[in-house]
Amino acid sequence: MTRIPPALRGRGAKALLVALPVGLTGSLVALPFTAQAAPTSDAAISEVYGGGGNSGASYTNDFIELGNAATAPFDLGGWSVQYLSGSPTASSKWQVTPLTGAIPAGGTYLVQEAKGSGGDTALPTPDASGTISMSATTGTVALVHSTTALTCLTAADCAADGTIKDLVGFGTAVVREGSPATGAGNTTSVSRDAKFTDTDDNSADFTGSAPSPGNTAGGGSGDPSPTPTPTPTPTPGSLRIHDIQGSSRISPQNGKTVTSVPGVVTGVRSTGSKGYWIQDPEPDGNPATSEGLFVFTGSATPLVKVGDSVLVSGKVSEYYPGGKSSGSQSVTELTGPTAAVLSTGNTVPAAEVIDSSTLPDAYAPQAQGGSIESLELQPGAYALDWLEAHEGMLVQIGDSRVVGATNAYNETWITTKPAQNPTPRGGTVLTGYDNPNSGRLLVTSLTGDQLKANVGDTLAGTTAGPVDYANYGGYNIQATTLGTVEPGGLTPDVASKGKSNELSVATYNVENLDPTDPQSKFDRLAQGIVTNLAAPDIVSLEEIQDDNGPKDDGTVTAGKTISQFIDAIKAAGGPSYDWRAIDPVNDSDGGEPGGNIRNVFLFNPQRVTFVDRQGGDSTTAVEAVSDGKKGVQLSVSPGRIDPTSDAWTSSRKPLVGEFLFRGKQVFVVGNHFNSKGGDQPVHGVFQPPTLSSETQRTAQAKEVNTFVSGLLAKDAKAKVVVLGDLNDYQFSKPLGELTSGGVLTDLINTLPVNERYSYVYDGNSQTLDHILVSPAVKKPDYQVVHINSEFSDQTSDHDPQVVRFK
Structure with a gap:
């Protein structure tokens, strides 16, 4: 699953910037702004001269002068002045001169630029120097809160750039505020009046006159520094x-x-x-x-x-x-x-402590599929309402159990309710749509500290910060104070090895495996097959990609991917697996674009025999047919279930194979149903959320159920194993459709309720992967092997499963 960190939030137009006085402290901080009228409150471009060293010029250098009307210095650390030609093209670039120091209160700051071949008078000692050669008659100068070159090339785009504090276009400049300033030439600059009047119209604010550069020391040949207009002390407005x-x-x-x-x-x-x-x-x-x-x-x-x-x-x-x-x-x-x-230096408001009794047990108000936006908040009744009523406020948690391992974005899920549906390994199990576990809370660090927590670890000590909300995960703590991780001792599961007279069948989603992945991924997945799954006789794999991964060039074969995986399994001490699969139609089975993921069977030929029947391909449907001996067989093997059905649009088609174990038939159906993408979030504004993706999975489940029902109608004693990543819960509508008529038993339901999971998402331990068996499979020995989903260094986001039976 591809995740986007909550901090990376796409936005529309950028904010504009301005610097405002801090009033009571006697110093100045630059903060975001909107354009304002005369007079400016602090820093602005006060004079621009591009005629330095030109014919008739007295001064040898071009210059830009900045002024500060405030009663406090204006810090220029991290700022720059930038220049753009008057008639920019698509290839035009802004030129940058970084600034240091500060503009004194009521004073000026001089930036020296390129030297010309003429002139006989040096500028006063500059406060900053660059090499920009400006035009004497037309161009644009900007004061920018960044040292990165601007990219805007139109007046509108520059007006929307939040790093630009002041901008002056002169002559015939395309980029300007209002109309461009006039009067610039070899012997004249354009400058503001003594009060730095700013009406956002360059032509009104600047006039042409003899250059008068001034630096921070007060040196220069122009008018003395203007007398600043006192800035009144700001007072709070009417709204809080x-x-x-x-x-x-x-x-x-x-x-x-x-x-x-x-x-x-x-x-x-x-x-x-x-x-x-x-x-x-x-x-x-x-x-x-x-x-x-x-x-x-x-x-x-x-x-x-x-x-x-x-x-x-x-x-x-x-x-x-x-x-x-x-x-x-x-x-x-x-x-x-x-x-x-x-x-500055004020004590922040006390953080509100969240303990096991703070968040209500009920998760969200219900609006029968409608929006809850207009409802009055009931923070004492619903967890989502409590969090919304604390949006932006400081909250604090103490020692908290980790229920979702730290991911690549340094996000870690904890529970504030340790007694709420705990798993034996420290997680929080999802038991139904009506109980999404209200105690879960996401922690994202603003401190720069990197956590590496597994499920069952403890985030110890104080963790505190403002409550935020993101599309992924919902409400979260943006931690300004972060606790430390105390290991809980979680170790990967190891499956029991089956007896010699037991067939072992496993399912494993290997998360977009292809030859462009590092060998270490192949090796770790192989170790999981050999050590943790005890080298099953048959492994149904999901998300095997084609031979060049996401490169979308028409390649659909996956022999290289599978061979590399089989070699890694042998290197890890496993058997020499054989394999069967059917290449999909290019770009028709969903998943990562260009990847052409598919289901694949690995099998140990020393233990089982694959029954090959020719004719199976990407578009031919497999059928269960009578074998002429009161039994059943597949029309093609391997084959795909009704691959042209609309149920499989942009989704993986189930792979069906016929195997022999000790001379007895076993039919295996490997699945990877369509994802849950497009469903409304559990933490969202629509309660209960609409699960739109469920419709297609229900149709897919019906297709598989129909196939299995038809097979069992021809041989009620047939042993059938249906398995894979079904992308839904044991209590969901698709699983109900799949088991309809009693043709299949979902083995996850044979486990204790708090052990029914193979995947952890948003701090909920849940089931997406399943193994189901027909009634003829007696006394199946079933196990979910937890080696990935609970660990921060997971190789796949899914845990494999295995069943053993005679």
């Missing part, structure tokens, strides 16, 4: 965070612009979906209204720190991870924000 969050899932302020919302910064996310969380230290006492809020800064790295007291303005937005059509819930947040830091 709980007013924005409201008592339902959708903010009552959704789509509106709010100003000067007070809060203390509790967490900062500087990668992926960048932004920060604020929380009101003065809650309203209503348990249904959250006191926390995410401030989305777009591509700009937040410059606030945990403990900053801020006033934030911006547009209230409901963001749906994965898109609204995915069925996910939304995150209430501020976009296009501006912020003023009032003070």
